[in-house]
Amino acid sequence: MKNSTYLVIMAGGIGSRFWPLSTVETPKQFLDIVGTGKSLFQQTIDRFKGICPIQNIFVVTSARYSDLALSQCPGLLPENILKEPCMRNTAPCIAYAAWKIMKKNPEARIVVTPSDHMVTDTIEFQRVIRSGLRFITNKNRILTLGIRPSNPSTGYGYIQADAKPERNPEIFKVSAFREKPDLKTAVSYLEQGNYSWNSGLFLWSAATIREAFNRYLPEVAEIFSNASNIYYSNQEQDYINHYFPACPNISIDYSIMEKADNIYTMPCDFGWSDLGTWGSLFDELHKSKEQNVVIGDQVRLIDAEECIVHMPLHKKVVVQGLKNYIVAESSGTLLICNKNEEQRIREFSGYFNK
Amino acid sequence: MKNSTYLVIMAGGIGSRFWPLSTVETPKQFLDIVGTGKSLFQQTIDRFKGICPIQNIFVVTSARYSDLALSQCPGLLPENILKEPCMRNTAPCIAYAAWKIMKKNPEARIVVTPSDHMVTDTIEFQRVIRSGLRFITNKNRILTLGIRPSNPSTGYGYIQADAKPERNPEIFKVSAFREKPDLKTAVSYLEQGNYSWNSGLFLWSAATIREAFNRYLPEVAEIFSNASNIYYSNQEQDYINHYFPACPNISIDYSIMEKADNIYTMPCDFGWSDLGTWGSLFDELHKSKEQNVVIGDQVRLIDAEECIVHMPLHKKVVVQGLKNYIVAESSGTLLICNKNEEQRIREFSGYFNK
Numbered sequence: 001m002k003n004s005t006y007l008v009i010m011a012g013g014i015g016s017r018f019w020p021l022s023t024v025e026t027p028k029q030f031l032d033i034v035g036t037g038k039s040l041f042q043q044t045i046d047r048f049k050g051i052c053p054i055q056n057i058f059v060v061t062s063a064r065y066s067d068l069a070l071s072q073c074p075g076l077l078p079e080n081i082l083k084e085p086c087m088r089n090t091a092p093c094i095a096y097a098a099w100k101i102m103k104k105n106p107e108a109r110i111v112v113t114p115s116d117h118m119v120t121d122t123i124e125f126q127r128v129i130r131s132g133l134r135f136i137t138n139k140n141r142i143l144t145l146g147i148r149p150s151n152p153s154t155g156y157g158y159i160q161a162d163a164k165p166e167r168n169p170e171i172f173k174v175s176a177f178r179e180k181p182d183l184k185t186a187v188s189y190l191e192q193g194n195y196s197w198n199s200g201l202f203l204w205s206a207a208t209i210r211e212a213f214n215r216y217l218p219e220v221a222e223i224f225s226n227a228s229n230i231y232y233s234n235q236e237q238d239y240i241n242h243y244f245p246a247c248p249n250i251s252i253d254y255s256i257m258e259k260a261d262n263i264y265t266m267p268c269d270f271g272w273s274d275l276g277t278w279g280s281l282f283d284e285l286h287k288s289k290e291q292n293v294v295i296g297d298q299v300r301l302i303d304a305e306e307c308i309v310h311m312p313l314h315k316k317v318v319v320q321g322l323k324n325y326i327v328a329e330s331s332g333t334l335l336i337c338n339k340n341e342e343q344r345i346r347e348f349s350g351y352f353n354k
Numbered sequence: 355m356k357n358s359t360y361l362v363i364m365a366g367g368i369g370s371r372f373w374p375l376s377t378v379e380t381p382k383q384f385l386d387i388v389g390t391g392k393s394l395f396q397q398t399i400d401r402f403k404g405i406c407p408i409q410n411i412f413v414v415t416s417a418r419y420s421d422l423a424l425s426q427c428p429g430l431l432p433e434n435i436l437k438e439p440c441m442r443n444t445a446p447c448i449a450y451a452a453w454k455i456m457k458k459n460p461e462a463r464i465v466v467t468p469s470d471h472m473v474t475d476t477i478e479f480q481r482v483i484r485s486g487l488r489f490i491t492n493k494n495r496i497l498t499l500g501i502r503p504s505n506p507s508t509g510y511g512y513i514q515a516d517a518k519p520e521r522n523p524e525i526f527k528v529s530a531f532r533e534k535p536d537l538k539t540a541v542s543y544l545e546q547g548n549y550s551w552n553s554g555l556f557l558w559s560a561a562t563i564r565e566a567f568n569r570y571l572p573e574v575a576e577i578f579s580n581a582s583n584i585y586y587s588n589q590e591q592d593y594i595n596h597y598f599p600a601c602p603n604i605s606i607d608y609s610i611m612e613k614a615d616n617i618y619t620m621p622c623d624f625g626w627s628d629l630g631t632w633g634s635l636f637d638e639l640h641k642s643k644e645q646n647v648v649i650g651d652q653v654r655l656i657d658a659e660e661c662i663v664h665m666p667l668h669k670k671v672v673v674q675g676l677k678n679y680i681v682a683e684s685s686g687t688l689l690i691c692n693k694n695e696e697q698r699i700r701e702f703s704g705y706f707n708k
Binding site for chain 2: 298302316319338344
């Protein structure tokens, strides 16, 4: 039987908050940021093993990272790497992938996933994905996975679910998408209980999302619809290079999710982290007795607490007397920074970009 | 006219307190520890320009560092590099150098100098050396240079001078050598005014020091006296390898200085530092407005005070939020350590020597 499940991996981001690990040359998703021996991009692909075959995996990324993506996952079909000539947020590239996949398989069911997040419970993750796929199969439904919030974070958008579940009791109609809240609002979301974090994981059929683009973003739909004869041909990249920049710079959340009425959510709990900052990486990883996180096999900590030390594998390092610090090195660049100041890392990285 | 001034540079030490810069492979004296582009050994040689020609410079070092010394100063005569097969403190190697130099020139006047100290006022240094050389020429006198103490340091031995100066009013007979004192004693030394730090810089004629060895360390004198036929020959190294280990492991201070009665001292002030620790390097170098010392041209300090950051020249580094820290990298090994804990650095370096 033909496997009609397709995966679209969004891998175009920069992730400058993880400097000096992440750089414009090698952004976060292509780095082994948690020290497992695999990049977050490779871990994302692994997470879908058994759900769809590798020839059904599409990667949307910047033209400059397409070789990197292929080198990290040599089994990918080169024609399945969609090269954006410029950044236009999530809506245009999701449309591009949807039309291209539909050309190959009109029955396609698509999972869209970020490439730079972490999931620790892959078994639960796959259960959720399979359950979600059943929910959208042959239905005009858009499903977005929510993350059950562990704390009133002000760093994520929230999905507000209807009180009443669908027939699948894990799934709810979406009442509203909420921007990143202030702390007071976030606390009230958690008290109300029907809010979850917006993870950027979406499930839909190709036909459903195409229909949504036709209705809510017709100018984008037109660009990719007009291209249907050139997908998988020599002309594809030229066409994309020419027309993609004309797309509006707009997110899928803003352009479709917040407007359509067939949007559902499934609040999940599979050990998810967006690894948005050093602090969130620290929160996720195994800590020593002194509450330190160490990546690197020759790192010695003395009188150190609550630090995250991220070093090249065999680099010899002694850290004495630090509390609550980030110590990170990559590509010969070293950062030492109090964890409370991590929002300034983007500024620090700019010092060397002149 | 033949130049009868000879220089003996003691370059056999390890300097493990400057780890990770100094290592057994490349000890402190062969490193550009102050960021001038020259190692301390090279600076030591430069300091004697005009005082003696390069063919009069002898270097005493471990056999393992002889190539390093030659590579840092290609003009040195290879036969002038005295290779110790093992460490026997200062007395045996000073005897070796004295007998070997005397074989070449019985009129020799010798300056003995450490190779890992810093001198900032080279003009005053050369004036002192020339004045000292005049004082010992054709006289049976041993002159040791003292450093006028700037503070009651407990890290140095002290030289106690007689109250009454010699005919050269800068020079005094030595009353006693004093071990490293406790703080109270050091304060009293400074109050009394006739104490100076023992710098390890000595001046004497070859004949004088030979006479002192004959009297106070006859077993050492015998070893090097018996060798007079083989200096500068193919048999020299074999002889040394065989007999040098039989020498007692003893310092020149303890074996001769403290016993002889023809010892003089000249209290000096030529911007000397023994650079014994990171803290003393910090004290010596130029500080920014925030009292930071930085070596490396791509180091950015943010909210940092009283730190010493010593990095490979072009390494990109951001240090945020540290006060009173050492941040040092060399040969791919990184140290971050509170300056108050620098006495533990030797312990830290041991972590990686297994």
